[in-house]
Amino acid sequence: xxxxxxxxxxxxxxxxxxxxxxxxxxxxxxxxxxxxxxxxxxxxxxxxxxxxxxxxxxxxxxxxxxxxxxxxxxxxxxxxxxxxxxxxxxxxxxxxxxxxxxxxxxxxxxxxxxxxxxxxxxxxxxxxxxxxxxxxxxxxxxxxxxxxxxxxxxxxxxxxxxxxxxxxxx
Numbered sequence: 657x658x659x660x661x662x663x664x665x666x667x668x669x670x671x672x673x674x675x676x677x678x679x680x681x682x683x684x685x686x687x688x689x690x691x692x693x694x695x696x697x698x699x700x701x702x703x704x705x706x707x708x709x710x711x712x713x714x715x716x717x718x719x720x721x722x723x724x725x726x727x728x729x730x731x732x733x734x735x736x737x738x739x740x741x742x743x744x745x746x747x748x749x750x751x752x753x754x755x756x757x758x759x760x761x762x763x764x765x766x767x768x769x770x771x772x773x774x775x776x777x778x779x780x781x782x783x784x785x786x787x788x789x790x791x792x793x794x795x796x797x798x799x800x801x802x803x804x805x806x807x808x809x810x811x812x813x814x815x816x817x818x819x820x821x822x823x824x825x826x
Contacts, residue, residue, distance in 0.1 A: 674698035676719075679727075681705035689713055699724040711735060716744075722762075725749055728782075737762060742769040743776040744795075750782035750804075755789045763796025766819050775819050776801055787811065794818055799825040 676693035679686055683706045692715040693700030700716040703709055703725035711732045716722035722737040723745045730752040737744040737759040744762040745754060763775025775796030780787055783804040791812045792799045796819030802808055813825040 675702035676700040679703040679706040747780045751784045753786045757790045759792045761794045
């Protein structure tokens with residue numbers, strides 16, 4: 657592991673696009689699977705009004721947001737998020753599911769994340785969502801934040817409030 661980190665430190669990378677993948681307004685039934693997103697300045701995956709989007713087995717590393725979404729009936733499963741400066745998954749969705757994901761080192765650099773509410777592992781806003789079976793470790797602020805009739809169950813949230821300290825893990 658130390659060899660990999662040393663090699664990454666020597667490698668220079670630049671982002672030429674804000675997002676690794678973009679899903680536009682009213683796009684439906686799109687599957688994003690087994691992709692690696694790195695070094696995006698906005699988000700690895702940016703969903704702007706898509707419906708029935710399935711994101712499975714993807715890796716989001718060294719970027720601002722992992723996923724930003726304004727959609728419905730979307731599914732995010734078995735993805736890995738690490739070293740995200742802002743919020744790992746910001747999902748302004750309805751009837752969507754975020755499950756089986758691993759998040760590490762989200763919002764851990766003071767001043768590098770959002771200027772307003774942020775540094776969050778999963779932020780899921782909208783009605784009838786589910787957040788389950790995720791593992792979150794080393795989160796700058798809140799591990800999971802939800803509203804509007806969202807089910808949260810079987811998540812492991814460790815080491816939250818590492819950057820800011822006036823709330824809780826969920």
